[in-house]
Amino acid sequence: xxxxxxxxxxxxxxxxxxxxxxxxxxxxxxxxxxxxxxxxxxxxxxxxxxxxxxxxxxxxxxxxxxxxxxxxxxxxxxxxxxxxxxxxxxxxxxxxxxxxxxxxxxxxxxxxxxxxxxxxxxxxxxxxxxxxxxxxxxxxxxxxxxxxxxxxxxxxxxxxxxxxxxxxxxxxxxxxxxxxxxxxxxxxxxxxxxxxxxxxxxxxxxxxxxxxxxxxxxxxxxxxxxxxxxxxxxxxxxxxxxxxxxxxxxxxxxxxxxxxxxxxxxxxxxxxxxxxxxxxxxxxxxxxxxxxxx
Amino acid sequence: xxxxxxxxxxxxxxxxxxxxxxxxxxxxxxxxxxxxxxxxxxxxxxxxxxxxxxxxxxxxxxxxxxxxxxxxxxxxxxxxxxxxxxxxxxxxxxxxxxxxxxxxxxxxxxxxxxxxxxxxxxxxxxxxxxxxxxxxxxxxxxxxxxxxxxxxxxxxxxxxxxxxxxxxxxxxxxxxxxxxxxxxxxxxxxxxxxxxxxxxxxxxxxxxxxxxxxxxxxxxxxxxxxxxxxxxxxxxxxxxxxxxxxxxxxxxxxxxxxxxxxxxxxxxxxxxxxxxxxxxxxxxxxxxxxxxxxxxxxxxxxxxxxxxxxxxxxxxxxxxxxxxxxxxxxxxxxxxxxxxxxxxxxxxxxxxx
Amino acid sequence: xxxxxxxxxxxxxxxxxxxxxxxxxxxxxxxxxxxxxxxxxxxxxxxxxxxxxxxxxxxxxxxxxxxxxxxxxxxxxxxxxxxxxxxxxxxxxxxxxxxxxxxxxxxxxxxxxxxxxxxxxxxxxxxxxxxxxxxxxxxxxxxxxxxxxxxxxxxxxxxxxxxxxxxxxxxxxxxxxxxxxxxxxxxxxxxxxxxxxxxxxxxxxxxxxxxxxxxxxxxxxxxxxxxxxxxxxxxxxxxxxxxxxxxxxxxxxxxxxxxxxx
Numbered sequence: 001x002x003x004x005x006x007x008x009x010x011x012x013x014x015x016x017x018x019x020x021x022x023x024x025x026x027x028x029x030x031x032x033x034x035x036x037x038x039x040x041x042x043x044x045x046x047x048x049x050x051x052x053x054x055x056x057x058x059x060x061x062x063x064x065x066x067x068x069x070x071x072x073x074x075x076x077x078x079x080x081x082x083x084x085x086x087x088x089x090x091x092x093x094x095x096x097x098x099x100x101x102x103x104x105x106x107x108x109x110x111x112x113x114x115x116x117x118x119x120x121x122x123x124x125x126x127x128x129x130x131x132x133x134x135x136x137x138x139x140x141x142x143x144x145x146x147x148x149x150x151x152x153x154x155x156x157x158x159x160x161x162x163x164x165x166x167x168x169x170x171x172x173x174x175x176x177x178x179x180x181x182x183x184x185x186x187x188x189x190x191x192x193x194x195x196x197x198x199x200x201x202x203x204x205x206x207x208x209x210x211x212x213x214x215x216x217x218x219x220x221x222x223x224x225x226x227x228x229x230x231x232x233x234x235x236x237x238x239x240x241x242x243x244x245x246x247x248x249x250x251x252x253x254x255x256x257x258x259x260x261x262x263x264x265x266x267x268x269x270x271x272x273x274x275x276x277x278x279x280x281x282x283x284x285x286x287x288x289x290x291x292x293x294x
Numbered sequence: 295x296x297x298x299x300x301x302x303x304x305x306x307x308x309x310x311x312x313x314x315x316x317x318x319x320x321x322x323x324x325x326x327x328x329x330x331x332x333x334x335x336x337x338x339x340x341x342x343x344x345x346x347x348x349x350x351x352x353x354x355x356x357x358x359x360x361x362x363x364x365x366x367x368x369x370x371x372x373x374x375x376x377x378x379x380x381x382x383x384x385x386x387x388x389x390x391x392x393x394x395x396x397x398x399x400x401x402x403x404x405x406x407x408x409x410x411x412x413x414x415x416x417x418x419x420x421x422x423x424x425x426x427x428x429x430x431x432x433x434x435x436x437x438x439x440x441x442x443x444x445x446x447x448x449x450x451x452x453x454x455x456x457x458x459x460x461x462x463x464x465x466x467x468x469x470x471x472x473x474x475x476x477x478x479x480x481x482x483x484x485x486x487x488x489x490x491x492x493x494x495x496x497x498x499x500x501x502x503x504x505x506x507x508x509x510x511x512x513x514x515x516x517x518x519x520x521x522x523x524x525x526x527x528x529x530x531x532x533x534x535x536x537x538x539x540x541x542x543x544x545x546x547x548x549x550x551x552x553x554x555x556x557x558x559x560x561x562x563x564x565x566x567x568x569x570x571x572x573x574x575x576x577x578x579x580x581x582x583x584x585x586x587x588x589x590x591x592x593x594x595x596x597x598x599x600x601x602x603x604x605x606x607x608x609x610x611x612x613x614x615x616x617x618x619x620x621x622x623x624x625x626x627x628x629x630x631x632x633x634x635x636x637x638x639x640x641x642x643x644x645x646x647x
Numbered sequence: 648x649x650x651x652x653x654x655x656x657x658x659x660x661x662x663x664x665x666x667x668x669x670x671x672x673x674x675x676x677x678x679x680x681x682x683x684x685x686x687x688x689x690x691x692x693x694x695x696x697x698x699x700x701x702x703x704x705x706x707x708x709x710x711x712x713x714x715x716x717x718x719x720x721x722x723x724x725x726x727x728x729x730x731x732x733x734x735x736x737x738x739x740x741x742x743x744x745x746x747x748x749x750x751x752x753x754x755x756x757x758x759x760x761x762x763x764x765x766x767x768x769x770x771x772x773x774x775x776x777x778x779x780x781x782x783x784x785x786x787x788x789x790x791x792x793x794x795x796x797x798x799x800x801x802x803x804x805x806x807x808x809x810x811x812x813x814x815x816x817x818x819x820x821x822x823x824x825x826x827x828x829x830x831x832x833x834x835x836x837x838x839x840x841x842x843x844x845x846x847x848x849x850x851x852x853x854x855x856x857x858x859x860x861x862x863x864x865x866x867x868x869x870x871x872x873x874x875x876x877x878x879x880x881x882x883x884x885x886x887x888x889x890x891x892x893x894x895x896x897x898x899x900x901x902x903x904x905x906x907x908x909x
Contacts, residue, residue, distance in 0.1 A: 018820065019727055019731040019732070022723045022724070022726070022727035022731075022820070023723070023724050023727045023728065023732065023735065023739075025719070025720055025723070025724070026720050026721070026723075026724035026739070029720050029783070029786070029787075030742045030790075032783075033754075033758070033783045033784065033786070033787045034742065034745055034746065034749075034754065034787050034790075035742075035745075036757070036761060037754055037756075037757020037758050037760070037761055038745075038749055038753065038754065038757055039757075040757050040760050040761050041753060041756060041757050041760070044760065087662065090658045090662075091658055091659065091662045093655075093658075094654070094655035094656075094658040094659050095655070095659065097651075097655075098651055098652060098654065098655025098656075098658070098659075099651060099652045099655065100652070100655050100656070100659065104659065108659070108662075110892065110893075110896060111666065113892045113895070113896075114885075114888050114889050114892045115666060117842070117845045117846065117888050117891075117892070118884075118885055118888050120849050120850070120851055120863070121849055121851050121863060121866040121867055121870065121881075121884075122849060122866065122880065122881035122884035122885060123669075123881075124870070125673065125866075125870060125877040125878055125880065125881035126669040126670065126672065126673040126878070126881045126885070127669055127672075128870075128877070129669075129672045129673045129675070129676035129677070129877075129878045129881070130668055130669045130671075130672025130673065130676075131669075131672070134676075135672055135676070136668070136671060136672030136675045136676060137668055137672060167665075168665075168666070168669065171662070171665075171666075172666075222747065225747065225748055225750075226747075228750060229749075229750030229751055229752065229753075231750075231751070231752050231851070231852045232850070232851035232852055232863065232867075235851070235867065236851070236866070236867050236870050239871070246750060246752050249752055249753075249756070250752060250852070250855075250856070253752075253755075253756055253759065253856055254856070261760070264756065268752075268753040268756050268757075271750050271752075271753055272749055272750070272753055275748050275749065275750060276748065279748050
């Protein structure tokens with residue numbers, strides 16, 4: 001393709017050097033605003049205020065308050081990821097395989113596109129308006145069915161309330177990702193299994209689920225990271241009354257709690273490690289699950 | 295009663311009648327092809343036999359048992375699909391053993407049967423591979439083995455060769471036929487390729503607009519087509535116009551020449567009719583035998599195909615293609631040459647409309 | 648068959664309840680400011696609030712700038728990677744997916760550490776610097792969406808032939824990118840752009856931690872201090888998200904129509 005006949009190494013030919021200018025801004029941008037900041041956190045987690053190498057910061061993570069914050073975060077992320085996958089899968093299966101009218105499928109996909117992006121502060125407001133003390137559903141239940149939601153111990157500012165709110169963007173994300181995968185299941189696979197004597201259940205256990213498995217795992221990891229990093233929703237919903245890892249870090253950065261930036265590094269580092277581990281597990285499982293592709 | 299008995303089968307999708315009154319009996323061990331253009335209903339009949347579609351009316355019986363309402367997974371039918379449809383997450387061995395595993399057979403029995411099937415299709419070395427690692431021809435052979443492994447009563451093949459290269463197609467169709475003969479399994483083969491249908495089948499069913507136009511051996515279908523559609527769809531055909539002078543006595547007028555066929559003909563006396571003739575029955579020049587029609591014409595096209603030379607001659611009433619064999623010491627005739635062609639009376643097919 | 652359909656309807660109806668009730672609650676609550684009657688009082692108050700006008704306008708402007716910056720970074724990269732550096736593809740894709748894996752709060756924490764007043768590049772020290780930092784931060788957040796939509800767009804056109812055709816007519820790189828490539832992936836760029844807009848407009852964490860008074864922090868402040876206005880704000884935010892997604896659908900459909908007619 002290169003027109004010059006000079007026998008320089010390909011990368012040094014004038015045309016190719018010009019091409020490098022095309023991608024250089026991206027790499028400079030990514031280095032300055034994505035990679036360096038992250039590396040700074042990682043390195044900072046292993047240094048003390050004097051710049052010496054230490055594991056002291058990570059040790060502070062084991063203090064009961066921070067440990068419990070991480071634990072709640074993990075529980076919350078895992079629970080909403082698993083439930084998001086489950087319910088999202090059911091809805092996606094209903095609209096792809098359930099014989100529902102086609103326009104309904106398109107409407108649900110469009111709505112999922114909106115809802116998966118309707119996260120953060122407004123979402124929290126919507127749930128407060130719905131399930132808060134004076135919320136729409138709370139009142140509805142009291143006036144129509146005589147059920148006192150808050151009397152039974154429910155509170156929107158709680159683990160359960162937060163999980164319910166997170167599911168509002170977790171489920172649609174799952175629907176968006178898994179619908180194409182479900183549509184990729186070929187009708188002939190099902191028919192071949194049937195003609196070989198398999199029941200619907202056997203087809204799902206032996207063919208459909210193993211084929212979907214990599215996509216399911218990938219979405220699970222993505223939903224976990226998605227929930228784990230969600231700060232705005234939690235802050236707008238609970239203020240800082242529920243102590244989850246990102247809120248603790250938020251307070252740390254703001255300097256509200258104690259002015260120890262290196263503890264902040266450690267918390268941030270631990271968050272990276274957790275999402276990285278989630279994604280690492282996903283990649284590993286995916287490779288195992290996808291032996292049949294490569 | 296036939297082993298596989300399809301009785302007055304009908305299928306409509308909404309207002310569209312895809313299969314109209316289809317009746318056919320297939321004997322045990324017989325290989326029957328459904329031949330027809332796409333949309334003729336052949337695949338729908340097959341899918342109703344397999345249990346993937348429910349007939350609007352009619353009945354299907356296998357070995358005397360009515361299976362019309364039976365779900366597909368209880369029919370003991372083996373099915374091979376056009377696009378292989380191997381389970382991508384299972385190895386070749388696991389694919390072949392799928393039906394046995396589902397039936398709850400023990401591991402040793404499954405392994406033994408899978409080994410037999412692999413040997414049958416000649417892929418014993420590839421048992422551990424995944425489908426994506428196989429060529430199309432290999433995948434389709436595995437699909438065949440998978441369908442046969444649980445010893446089905448009937449084997450259904452839905453255009454199994456149309457996704458493959460021409461060369462593999464020929465070798466695989468011979469292999470399918472060999473395996474089918476060895477096992478003696480009752481088989482329905484759906485195809486739109488007349489060569490496949492003629493070369494493989496004991497009987498061919500030519501389907502057209504949801505109806506079986508003709509059922510017969512490949513020899514009958516080719517040489518005695520019952521309808522104009524069958525004649526045109528199967529093989530190459532010349533159609534020329536003629537006048538029906540006397541239907542009962544079998545007298546026609548062809549290119550101004552009166553011809554006495556001495557058999558009663560379909561159609562109405564005095565009408566224009568179509569005569570059909572296969573290229574290989576037309577001779578260049580005058581035939582010696584007395585029972586031949588001789589027509590004068592001009593050569594308009596010459597196609598040298600190697601062993602065969604196809605020549606097109608314009609005669610009164612239309613164009614006639616004819617095939618002659620290549621002879622090294624005689625070059626093909628040139629375009630524009632006036633010639634005579636002759637056809638035996640018995641090779642002139644008078645078609646019902 | 649009917650059993651399956653019944654279960655499907657059940658799943659869709661239950662899902663529909665879960666997803667529609669909060670919307671109903673939000674709308675209902677936003678209109679209950681006046682006792683005993685439905686009114687748009689909360690909306691009127693919010694829209695008339697100078698703080699709202701100022702923060703909302705600021706966020707809209709910032710979102711638009713983010714989109715421009717994103718296009719400038721992503722389109723040439725995706726183009727050159729496809730055309731000239733297929734080997735870089737895995738690396739570039741990995742980088743563009745990182746913002747989905749690294750929590751945003753961690754990224755902004757890194758900014759504060761690297762670009763604080765005592766660093767070589769003290770961006771957080773000045774008003775302009777902080778805004779630039781926020782802009783680049785948002786471009787980082789939008790990277791996964793922007794890159795994926797542009798790359799998908801490039802896949803559907805034959806960029807190699809288009810480039811060679813343009814070159815043979817004497818066009819330079821800048822001209823090829825702006826006149827030939829960009830119009831052809833315009834719809835994909837737009838869908839990335841609307842997605843970016845939806846993400847940036849109400850973003851809270853970056854803005855709050857960089858001490859920028861944009862729409863996100865304004866909403867949180869309202870949430871802590873008012874009762875009915877937050878719901879009105881949520882309705883507005885939801886409408887914006889809907890508009891963005893609706894526009895994506897509209898443009899995608901329009902482009903399908905125009906290619907079908909070609």
